[in-house]
Amino acid sequence: MFKKILIANRGEIAVRIIRACREMGIQTVAVYSEMDKEALHTQLADEAVCIGPAPAKNSYLNMENIINATLLTGAEAIHPGFGFLSENSKFAKMCKQCQITFIGPSSEIIDKMGNKAEARKTMMEVGVPIIPGSKEPITAAEDGIDIAKEIGYPVIIKASAGGGGKGMRIVNSEEEFINSFKMAQKEAMNSFSDDHMYIEKYLVNPRHIEFQILADEFGNVIHLGERDCSIQRRHQKLIEESPSVVIDEDLRTRMGDAAILAAHAVKYTNAGTIEFLLDKNKDFYFIEMNTRIQVEHPVSEMVTGIDLIKEQINIAFGNPLEITQKDVKITGHAIECRINAEDPDHNFRPSPGTIENLHLPGGNGIRIDSALFCGYKIPPTYDSMIAKLIVYGRDREEAIKKLRSSLGEFIVQGVKTNIDFQYKIINHPKFQAGNVDTHFVQELMSEEEN
Structure with missing residues (x-):
């Protein structure tokens, strides 16, 4: 080792x-x-x-x-x-x-799966379902208009080399296409030094479902079930949970098999995530692969008992996976809240500063992943996420109760945080019923404005 x-x-x-x-x-x-x-x-x-x-x-x-x-x-x-x-x-x-x-994976695999257009092409070749869209990356808005006409509006313009919501625009009509394309392309160039774009059919009110995979150097690939990451703001995830309330065993098997097929297609090694969109008819479509550990990996760890960081290290050392697919058992329910130093009352602007007082929640089934301590100065230079609150319960109802209690106990003084905003989300009837999609946060904010 x-x-x-x-x-x-x-x-x-x-x-x-x-x-x-x-x-x-x-x-x-x-x-x-x-x-x-x-x-x-x-x-x-x-x-x-x-x-x-x-x-x-x-x-x-x-x-x-x-x-x-x-x-x-x-x-x-x-x-x-x-x-x-x-x-x-x-x-x-x-x-x-x-x-x-x-x-992590090799540079060749990172290149292949990091480029969204190349990843789409690879998935098409092996039969993993993909959203209708451009087969090759484009740089001209006129070419994008032709593709949009073919697949029908609404469409989403995405940076081919992008991620994290950068270089994305949703377009509902041809009249707004060119301006949206140029804005997305400029943002892509500024963020990734790459102005290649691609066009996809935009699914209305989908769920964002991702599958955690582990793959060793000997061709063994397993999945650890799904995470539902539908609670997002501007394509940035806020709350993730496992398992998803809308995934039954049959659908989990089919999506998991597709995730494993995707990994085999590129001879993937180490930990990775296959991300899908799930529509109202329970049809799923590949959107991208993240060739790294995810922010939300703890929820998979909580429901499977598998330490993903240790698995990454073992695989990188050259050890074969000791876990088979039959060994993976999803038990109970886990939910993660991302705690950010930001001000929801002022358009979520970052709130750097010194932590003057700090109390972290605890108890059975409560996990905090954080680098905070009293007196720590949150810098303005980096991402605003300062902690992850992860809870585990026997079922989703118990997990929500633990999350509500923990958020109420989570005290960070000296900077603004999104703790109260997260509290509003989990107390919303739609969230508690599991009736959410990727537009839920936007709808919640509209409700508050009205």
Whole structure:
């Protein structure tokens, strides 16, 4: 097994990885920007190396500095977490060239599945259902109009190399297409340095369902069931749960088989997520694959008892999966709330600052993934997510009760948070009935305005 792993990330995911490594008897190296010198992950790791100034491009996205820190400390592997360099094929290739194990798939697979148009093409070839849309990436708005006419409005314009809701626009008519296309394309270029776009049929009021997979180097692939990620704001997930209230055993088997087929199609290794949209007729369509650990991985861990970070490390070391599909049992119900330092009353603007008082909820079936501590200064430079609250119950009703209790006990003073907004979501009759889709949050906000 690896003796030392460098974590090329920050915040709660860095802390999560450090804790898994500790349990496995593996030493850890934290990297940090000048702004993160006193951050929790730097204090928990066995070693810590500064890799540059606060801006991410000069630190957490600085590939050369991270590689140098790895070589300097003698770490054998790098865990990228999520975000930053986790889906950067150039970085994965650099690791290989420097004989450092990248805890994730190969650069070739990242390239293949990171490009949405290429991923769609691959899924079509193996028979995984996809949403009707462009077969190849496009750069001209006129070509997009022709495709939209063929598949019918509404359509969604997406950045081919994108993610996280960047470079996306929903278009309801030809009159608004060109302007929307240019805006999405400009955003894609600014975010990903790539102006290739693709067009998809826009499904009205779908659910966002994703399947967690694990795949080793010996061709073994399993799935750990689904996560329902339909509670979103501007394509950013807020609440995730497992299992989904609308997935029965037959549909779970069919979607799980499709997820495994998708992984086999690209000879995938390590942890990954196959994301689908599910329409009102229970028809499902592949939308993308995330070639990394997900923010919401804890809910899968809670209902299966499988530690995904440890599995990632074991697979990267070259060990075969010890778990078969028959071993995966989904028990109970788990829900995760993302706690963000933001102000919902002012268009969710980020709220950096110093944590003056902090009380984290606890109890049976309550898990907090966070890097917060009293006196910690939340920087304005990075993502606003400061904690994940995960609850586990015997069933969904019990999980919701635990979530309500835990949110009421969760105190963060010194900055604004979305805790009260999350409380409104879980107390809404539609959420409690499981009757939600990807437009639920938008509808909730409209209700409050009226």
